[in-house]
Amino acid sequence: MSHKDETRTIEQENEAIESLDGLAEQENEETEEAAPEVETESITEVTEENEPVEERKPTVDENQLYLDSKEKDHLDIVSMIETAEIELADLRLRKYLIEADFSGLLDSFDRYLLKDEPISPIGKTSLIEYFTYELLKPLNDIGLELSTTTYDRWETRHFSINYSLDEQNHLIFSFVLPTIDQRYQVESINLLEVIPETMEVTVQDDRVLSLIRYWSVDRVFSAGQITIFNHKLNQLLAHARKLGFIVNQTLLDNTKPLHLNLQSEFEFSESVLDDIFIVAMKNPQYDFEKLTEEKFKVLLDKGQSLTITKNEQNQTGLTISSGDYHRSVIDFFINYEFLVPLMVRKN
Numbered sequence: 001m002s003h004k005d006e007t008r009t010i011e012q013e014n015e016a017i018e019s020l021d022g023l024a025e026q027e028n029e030e031t032e033e034a035a036p037e038v039e040t041e042s043i044t045e046v047t048e049e050n051e052p053v054e055e056r057k058p059t060v061d062e063n064q065l066y067l068d069s070k071e072k073d074h075l076d077i078v079s080m081i082e083t084a085e086i087e088l089a090d091l092r093l094r095k096y097l098i099e100a101d102f103s104g105l106l107d108s109f110d111r112y113l114l115k116d117e118p119i120s121p122i123g124k125t126s127l128i129e130y131f132t133y134e135l136l137k138p139l140n141d142i143g144l145e146l147s148t149t150t151y152d153r154w155e156t157r158h159f160s161i162n163y164s165l166d167e168q169n170h171l172i173f174s175f176v177l178p179t180i181d182q183r184y185q186v187e188s189i190n191l192l193e194v195i196p197e198t199m200e201v202t203v204q205d206d207r208v209l210s211l212i213r214y215w216s217v218d219r220v221f222s223a224g225q226i227t228i229f230n231h232k233l234n235q236l237l238a239h240a241r242k243l244g245f246i247v248n249q250t251l252l253d254n255t256k257p258l259h260l261n262l263q264s265e266f267e268f269s270e271s272v273l274d275d276i277f278i279v280a281m282k283n284p285q286y287d288f289e290k291l292t293e294e295k296f297k298v299l300l301d302k303g304q305s306l307t308i309t310k311n312e313q314n315q316t317g318l319t320i321s322s323g324d325y326h327r328s329v330i331d332f333f334i335n336y337e338f339l340v341p342l343m344v345r346k347n
Contacts, residue, residue, distance in 0.1 A: 102134040138235040179220040203250035213344040230330045251329035258322035268310035279338040
């Protein structure tokens with residue numbers, strides 16, 4: 001091959017290479033222009049087929065729900081604080097009550113029960129319990145203790161005491177004595193009424209006479225039981241006086257000589273009078289005098305006496321005198337049981 005032919009061949013190869021390079025550049029440009037269209041179509045197809053969920057931003061309503069929840073929590077916390085403060089105040093009050101003397105308990109009784117200031121049920125129960133204990137302190141020597149079965153009862157070796165508040169906030173004490181024969185039971189005897197507002201103590205004297213009946217007529221109590229009971233009740237009355245109470249006159253009182261007029265619920269009975277006359281004549285220390293047709297006097301030992309009077313309605317009146325001897329009505333009739341039918345007897 002000649003030199004000219006070689007030169008021509010080289011030029012043709014260079015032109016072919018340049019032509020190929022131009023074609024490649026054109027293809028690249030077409031590819032770059034077509035590529036976005038393919039990508040867009042692909043995205044569009046995915047969107048139509050899978051419908052991806054876009055990220056949602058909190059709305060105003062959802063924020064309000066959250067705020068409402070916070071407000072509820074706030075109210076709950078405030079309520080819990082108020083409850084805790086009430087409970088703490090109650091604990092402080094109960095601490096005060098458990099440490100208080102009678103004067104402090106009396107002030108608290110006036111404040112929370114008479115004036116009706118707020119107090120929890122537990123606080124009220126505790127106040128009444130502590131108050132009654134202060135009134136019953138003289139019974140410590142016979143084993144005073146709270147009942148293990150009933151919250152409103154005190155017990156001793158000889159009897160138990162129930163206590164309660166009536167509608168006027170008067171404290172009512174009722175007593176239960178064990179019977180000689182356990183086959184027979186006697187209901188609790190409402191005997192004492194304590195009025196803190198006026199600082200008075202009243203004994204239900206009709207119930208005192210029922211004690212005499214249970215002993216002498218029904219024979220469910222012994223004379224010893226009645227004697228001990230009468231003695232302890234008088235200790236309670238003396239203690240109440242020391243605390244500042246006024247104790248109204250009562251048949252239970254054995255702190256002074258007995259000079260008493262009584263009206264019997266029974267009509268005048270000649271047979272009862274005859275029985276008394278027989279006993280008086282048999283005992284050299286006694287005597288029986290007929291003062292008038294309707295009036296009789298029984299002279300007893302130690303300067304004591306009992307006068308029996310029949311009125312126009314045939315009712316029996318009694319005048320009891322213990323001379324200078326300190327006795328209650330119970331003491332008197334226990335010592336002179338033959339006179340009991342004048343006051344109580346079998347119907």
